[in-house]
Amino acid sequence: MLRLIAFAALGALLGGIIVIAVGPPDIGYAVAGVALPVCIFATVLSLVGRSLGSAIGASPQAVQQAKDARRLGVARIDTLRQTGTQINDQPLCELDLSVQPLNGPAFATTMRTVVPVTAIPTFQPGTERDVAVLLDGGPEVAFIDAGELSADERSRLRVPARASLPFLPLQPHQRIVDGRRRGPLLGVGRAGRPGRFALFSIVAVAAAAIVVAPYHQSVAQSIIALEDGRLRPDLRRPEALAEAQRALQEAIGHDRVVSITVTADFVIAQAPLTVGDTKTDRWEYRYGQVTHQGAASGQPESAAEQFSWSDVALDRMWSLLEEGAEQVDRPVGDASLYLVRSTDTDVHSPTFARPAGPPQVTFSIGDDYGSTSFVAPADGSALSAR
Incomplete structure (x- = not known):
């Protein structure tokens, strides 16, 4: 176990x-x-x-059953070896024993047991100890206190020389329960x-x-990303961004958003609770999962700021980044894209000067010494620096 x-x-x-x-x-x-x-x-x-493994699992009940059945005997300690293992700061020792049961033939065996440091003198080679033979024929034995054997029984027990005895090995990891050997569930x-x-x-x-x-979705994306030499997917690329859009739209429950932020590691969508409602929540896609983060920090003034995912050519976003990077001769780096409605420039419109125009995407390409901002319609049709 x-x-x-x-x-x-x-x-x-x-x-x-x-x-x-x-x-x-x-x-x-x-x-x-x-x-x-x-x-x-x-x-x-x-x-x-x-x-x-070679220690004998002898419960008090098993020892008492052996005593009641008079399965007793004398064991001579032929050799004591310390294994180098300590249990509760006491040495685990290996003992070579020669055993003469009260009834039955003598045998030799080897067992492991914890011998307290203070008790080592009583386990020196040549020492004889009273034992309970846990099963008929052995080889499982347990040391018991003197007195179980009568003086007459003790006097007639003579332990033969070890060389003349059959060796009975202990089966490892066995316990004696109800007079039978019980091993571990797994052999x-x-x-x-x-x-x-x-x-x-x-x-x-x-x-x-x-x-x-x-996180199986993130694992699957990472496996695909490994083919391009990356550990994690770049969510700005078409396939990964399309998966992020699908997951976000499914979690939000409709296709309307107020803004979309796309980075290499995550995508954030601010979306109304219901279509046409100005109450807006923030949703984040990261590691293949969508997290609902509650109310957005900035709430729109009107429902006119909303647009549909279908208004955005997500498959063009990476191309726009590459085009902008080429124009300024800089790598794409960690540039992020921000999609929102453009400002309404129609002076006759009731939403004049508000973010109610066609959706657009903005991003910046640069380094520590400066950057260039770009803007393009959300359909990716044209890119211009600003």
């Missing part, structure tokens, strides 16, 4: 890294910040569990390694997919 948790956390960590790269970085950092310590903690505990042997690897991979991929799923 710990390994499943570790791989799930690893998948979430990878998903967080992907979101950092192509989605909202703050969300990605939050996910990664939780997944990384969980992955480390679960991995460490899993490694500790592996080092305890630990070589035979099951391909299946475990497949399961762990599926868990990791599923965890990463869950993290990335809300």
